[in-house]
Amino acid sequence: IALSALSINASAGFISQDSGFGVDTITLHEETGLEWLDLTATQGRTVNDVLGQLDTGGDYSGFRHATFDEVITMQEGFGITYNLSSFDHAVGQQNASIAAMANYLDFFGATGTNEDDVFGFGTVVRDNGEDRTFWSIYDNDASALFDTDTGYLQDIFFAQARNISDPFTGQFLVRSDVSQVSEPSTFALLGLGMAGLGFARRKKA
Numbered sequence: 001i002a003l004s005a006l007s008i009n010a011s012a013g014f015i016s017q018d019s020g021f022g023v024d025t026i027t028l029h030e031e032t033g034l035e036w037l038d039l040t041a042t043q044g045r046t047v048n049d050v051l052g053q054l055d056t057g058g059d060y061s062g063f064r065h066a067t068f069d070e071v072i073t074m075q076e077g078f079g080i081t082y083n084l085s086s087f088d089h090a091v092g093q094q095n096a097s098i099a100a101m102a103n104y105l106d107f108f109g110a111t112g113t114n115e116d117d118v119f120g121f122g123t124v125v126r127d128n129g130e131d132r133t134f135w136s137i138y139d140n141d142a143s144a145l146f147d148t149d150t151g152y153l154q155d156i157f158f159a160q161a162r163n164i165s166d167p168f169t170g171q172f173l174v175r176s177d178v179s180q181v182s183e184p185s186t187f188a189l190l191g192l193g194m195a196g197l198g199f200a201r202r203k204k205a
Contacts, residue, residue: 013029013030013031013077014027014028014029014030014077014078014107015027015028015030016028016107017035019037021037021038021041022041024038024107025037025038025040025041025109026038027107027108028177029074029077031073031077032070032073032074033176033177034066034070034074034174034175034176034177035174035175035176035177036066036074036108036172036173036174037060037063037173037174037175038107038108038109038170039108039109039111039120039121039122039169039170039171039172040109040110040111040170041109041170041173042060042170042171042173043109043111043167043168043169043170044165044166044167044168044169044170045165045170045171046162046163046164046165047123047125047131047159047162047163047171048162048163049165050065050125050171050173051065051125051162060173062175063173063174063175064173064174064175065124065125065171065172065173065174066124066172066173066174067124067126068124068126068132070172070174071122071124071134071172075104075134075136078100078101078103078104078107079099079100079103080100080101080104080136098138101136101137101138102118102138104120104136105118105119105120105136105138108120108122109170111168111169111170112168117137117138118137118138119135119136119137119138119168120136120170121133121134121135121136121166121168121169121170122134122136122169122170122171122172123159123160123169123170123171123172124159124172125159125162125171125172129162130158131158131159131162132156132157132158132159133156133157133158133159133160133169134155134156134172135155135156135157
């Protein structure tokens with residue numbers, strides 16, 4: 001049964017994992033090998049605050065801010081499609097699957113709800129300072145396939161200033177898949193150990 005569940009998760013391309021931030025707070029995207037931290041783990045913190053916690057010993061040590069393209073690639077992996085009509089304001093297509101958006105927010109964590117919508121707001125922090133916030137929304141009303149206010153499943157806007165927090169917004173943080181990094185290192189150490197034993201035997205003989 002466990003093997004069956006694992007194969008289903010793997011075929012979907014995303015695997016949810018536990019971390020020090022809680023249960024199911026990391027999402028591994030197998031296609032890219034990136035591990036994504038849930039939006040709720042940075043929700044309500046300023047960009048400057050998070051930037052100051054990325055170094056060794058910080059709350060988000062080992063992570064970095066994801067790029068705009070990485071976010072697009074990840075969301076496309078969930079089946080969320082885009083019509084990038086302009087760089088400053090891009091929207092998800094109206095025919096995007098509501099199930100895809102619901103699945104995405106289930107993995108990444110909803111940062112808020114109201115009587116009509118479930119949403120996950122996430123900021124992309126960019127080197128040029130022109131940060132963007134993805135407003136990802138799906139409507140609780142089964143009769144509506146997209147947000148009733150905007151007509152879209154997702155909008156992309158200019159983000160708040162880096163020193164201003166938003167209680168409903170997190171930030172996209174990623175790191176390389178730890179298991180992929182540590183496994184070769186382990187084999188390398190084992191190889192060195194075996195080589196050392198062989199050298200010792202030859203020297204002894």
